Amino acid sequence: MSEPIAPAQEILGAHRVFDVARIDALEATLNPLNGAKLLNVGSAGHDFHAFGNHYFLPLSELWFSWSNTQVTMRYPEDGMLRLRLWHGGKGATCRGRETHLVTADKAVLSTAASDVDFAAGFGQICWRVHRERMERKLAILTDRSLSALNIDATLDLTAPQSAMAMQILGCMTRWIDNAGTNQQPVFLAELEQAFITSLASVGAVGGTSLLAASAPKAAPFQVRRVEAHIEANWDKPITIEDLVEVSGASARSLFRSFKESRGCTPMEFARRLRLQQARQMLEHPQPATTVSEVAFSCGFGDLGRFAKDFHRAFGLRPSELLARHRVLAVVA
Template identity: 35%
Template structure:
C-alpha cells in the first residue's frame, strides 16, 4: 500500500523489508492503521504529511516501525498485548486510563493490555513499537515467580532510559527487530523462541508493574529463617501432600504468621508453593518418558490423590495436560 516511489522505501528505516504502508495520503494511512494495526481511529494533518509503517509478527511478540512527517493521532481499543514504544526521533504523547506520558528518546512508553490508549505523534516522530502477547507475558511471569500470579498484569506507563536496565532492554529490542527483518535466511526457530523469551524476561524485569516487588526478591536472606525452613521441608517432601499444619509444626510458627511471611517475602502462600513444587516434580518425571510410568502413577507419586484436580492444576501451570507431556516425551 503506497503512493510513494519504491526507491523511497529503501531508506534505512528499521523493518524496511517488511513494509505495510508508505504514503502521503492521510486516508490511505488511516485505512492501514485501522485495518492492519487495529486502531479504532486515526487522523493526521494533511499538509506535509508522509507516513511509513512496517511490521513483523512473531509467536509471542510483534515489531513495528512508524514515522510521521506531520502530527497524527491514533486511538486503540482494548488489546490482548502490552505495548513498548521506543522513540527514535521526535516526541509523542500516550494516554491510557488516567495517565498521560511523554515519549521521547529519553523515555519509553508502556501500554497495558486490556486498556484503551490514545497515541499523539509529533511532526517528524519515529518509533519502534514492540507488542508483547499478554498471555505469553503471564506465562513467563508465572515461570519467573514460580507460582501462578493472581490478578492482571498492569504496567507503569513509562520507563526512563536512565532506569536500571532500560537501555539494555531498548538495545535488545532493536537488535531482535534487526535480526527478524533481514535478507539472509531466517533465524532457526529454537533460537528465535529463546530470543523472544529473553526479551519478555527483560521487559518484565525492567519495566515496573504490579508484580515487580515479587520479582525483586533477589535477596532470599531477607525472609525469616522459618520461611526457608518451610521451603526446604516442602522441597524434600514433594512426594506427599503437605498441610499448612505440617508446616506450622516444622517451623514452630503459627499458621497466620507463616502465611503473612510467605506473602510478604515470596508473594504467594506456602500451600501454593507446595503445590508448585509437586507439579514441577510431576512434570520432571513425565518428561523422562519412562515406559513403566503412567499419569496416574506419577500423580500418586507426587502426592496427588485426585486425578481430576491433578490434571486441572497441571494444565494451569504447564499449559498442557499431563498425558500430553508424557506422550511427547515418548
C-alpha cells in the same frame, strides 16, 4: 514538507505492511491491522506520507511506524500489552488526562486504551504481546498465580535494568533487519525470551519483587532431567516453560540449583553444547562448509558474537579451525 526518513533510521524495512500517500487511506489501512482510529491529521497537502513495518516474533510482535506530518491515532484496549519507544522526532502517548512524552530516555508501557500523537517526522517502535501470554510467562518466572495484568507505566530507559532490556530489543531488530533469508528460529525465540524476562525484572510488569524472592533448591534429579533435555534438544529453542515442565521444579528453583551444581544457567549450558557442535562441524568440514553456515545451523544468529564466544571457549577463531582442517583434509 518534512524530509523523508533516512534509510539508516528505519527498522524492519523489509517488512512493510502499509505505505500510504493519502490521509483518507490511513485509517482504512490501520484499523484492520491493529484497531487504530484516526483522530486528527495536521496540514499535509499533497505531501502526506505514512508507513508501517511489522514483524511477528514467536510470542509477540514488533511495529515501526512513521509519518511526515502530525497524526493522532486512537488505539483500543484489546487485550494487548504495548511498549512504545522513541525512534526519532517528537511523539506522545495520551491516556485519559495524562500525556507522556515518548523520548530517547522514556518509554510507555500500557494495557490501556490510548491516543498516540505523531509529530511530523516521529518514528515509533511498538512491541506488542497478548496480555495472557505475558501473564503466563510471569507466572512461570515467579512461580505465582497472577491476577489480570493491568499496566500503565512510564519506563526510565537510563536505568540499568531497562537499558539491558533495550539492548536485547536492539539486538532483535538488528538481526531481523540483517537476517535476509537466514531465518534462525532458535536464536530469535531465545532472544525474545531474554527480552521478556529482562522486561519483567524492570518491575513495570510487577516482576521485580517476586523474581528477587528466595526460592527453594531443586532436587539433583530435576537438574539432571533438565541437562538431558537440553542435550537432546540443543538444536531447538530452549524455553523456560519446557524446562519447568521437564523438571517439575519452579523456574527460580531450577535456575538457582542448576547454576550452583553446573556453574552456569541452563541457557548458558545450551550455548556451550552448541559451540561444541559447531566445533565438530568445523573439524569435519564438507567442501561447501562455511563459518556462517555452521553458526546458523547451530542456532547462532549473530556471527560476531559467535566468533567471540567460540574464541573464548576454544582459543581460536572458527575461521582458523575451518582453514586448518581443510588443509588436513587435502594432505590426507
